[in-house]
Amino acid sequence: xxxxxxxxxxxxxxxxxxxxxxxxxxxxxxxxxxxxxxxxxxxxxxxxxxxxxxxxxxxxxxxxxxxxxxxxxxxxxxxxxxxxxxxxxxxxxxxxxxxxxxxxxxxxxxx
Amino acid sequence: xxxxxxxxxxxxxxxxxxxxxxxxxxxxxxxxxxxxxxxxxxxxxxxxxxxxxxxxxxxxxxxxxxxxxxxxxxxxxxxxxxxxxxxxxxxxxxxxxxxxxxxxxxxxxxxx
Numbered sequence: 001x002x003x004x005x006x007x008x009x010x011x012x013x014x015x016x017x018x019x020x021x022x023x024x025x026x027x028x029x030x031x032x033x034x035x036x037x038x039x040x041x042x043x044x045x046x047x048x049x050x051x052x053x054x055x056x057x058x059x060x061x062x063x064x065x066x067x068x069x070x071x072x073x074x075x076x077x078x079x080x081x082x083x084x085x086x087x088x089x090x091x092x093x094x095x096x097x098x099x100x101x102x103x104x105x106x107x108x109x110x111x
Numbered sequence: 112x113x114x115x116x117x118x119x120x121x122x123x124x125x126x127x128x129x130x131x132x133x134x135x136x137x138x139x140x141x142x143x144x145x146x147x148x149x150x151x152x153x154x155x156x157x158x159x160x161x162x163x164x165x166x167x168x169x170x171x172x173x174x175x176x177x178x179x180x181x182x183x184x185x186x187x188x189x190x191x192x193x194x195x196x197x198x199x200x201x202x203x204x205x206x207x208x209x210x211x212x213x214x215x216x217x218x219x220x221x222x223x
Contacts, residue, residue, distance in 0.1 A: 004153075033211070042115075042202060042214035043154065087153050096167035097209035098144075101153030 002026035004102035006088050011108045012078055020073045020105045022088035030093035034062050034073045037085045037104065046073070046086075075107075083109045113137065115215030117203050123221045129191035132218045136184065136205030142166075144212060145178055145188045146202040154202055160186060161208070193222045 003025045012018040024032070031050040035043035049055055049064035049071060061074040073086055085104040091097055116135040124130050136143050142161050146154035157176065158168040163183040171178070175194070180186040190197055200219050204212040 035214075040219075042216050045211050045213065048211060089153070091209075096159055098156050098159060098167055099212065101155070103151070103153050 002090060002092065002100050004088055004090060004100065006086075006102045006105045008103070009106045009108070011110060012075075014078055014080060014109055014111050016078050017074065017076050018078060018107065020075070020086050020088075020107065022071045022073070022102060024069050024071070024088070024090045024102075026069075026090050026092055026100070028093035029066060029090065030097060031091040032062075032064055032071050033089040033091065033099060034060075034071075035087040035089065035101075037087055039084070043087055078109050080109050080111070083107060115203055115205050115213055117201075117215040117218055119218055120216060121219050121221075123223065124193055125223050126195055127192040129189065130193055130220065131187050131189045132201050132203075132220075134186045134188070134203030134215060136186075136203070137213055140205035140207055140213075141183070142206045142208055143180055143186050144204040144206075145186070146204065148200045148202055148217070150199070157188070190220075193220075195222050198222045 005023045034046040037043040047062035054063045059076045064071045085106045087104045088102040089099040144159050145157045148154040157171045158178045159166045160180040178188045200217040202217045203215045206212045
């Protein structure tokens, strides 16, 4: 089976930096995805890591350590519109290559 | 480029009734997924199609849920009969083979 852990809620201040952690346990790891989901909306793709290291995309960066089963999403220069849930999802190297999602971290950005 | 389309956006039914959801994936995306997202949880995969064939339906409650993708493009997901615990958002996603998945706006189902 697989297990994904993320903090349930986080609060951060506008303009600050926040790091959202995700730990996972799975067999046949084949990549980790981060999605952003605003309340009442569909998840939107943010980043993908399959090798160890940091992937940077504008204000968002994602890090992966496969040996530790650990990833984080780093959001810089927080804006109010960044208030959303952030979903960590692991893809397994099965025939179907399906994604397994964590329960998500609800981030609230305050002025 | 048009995104994943779903309809209806909202549906309210009584338990034991039946309901159907429709999804039109991004043009050219061979793989289509249906997810169930219960409030406060992450999406859970129900079924995955590649073209018109089922790749994975291991988490689909087959006694009441069914899905089809007859021509390898649009798909429908049906629940018959619905239970209270089926209240959730049903998300459709598509991808080019098993690459990044792009989600539709979802159908919010309430079973009373």
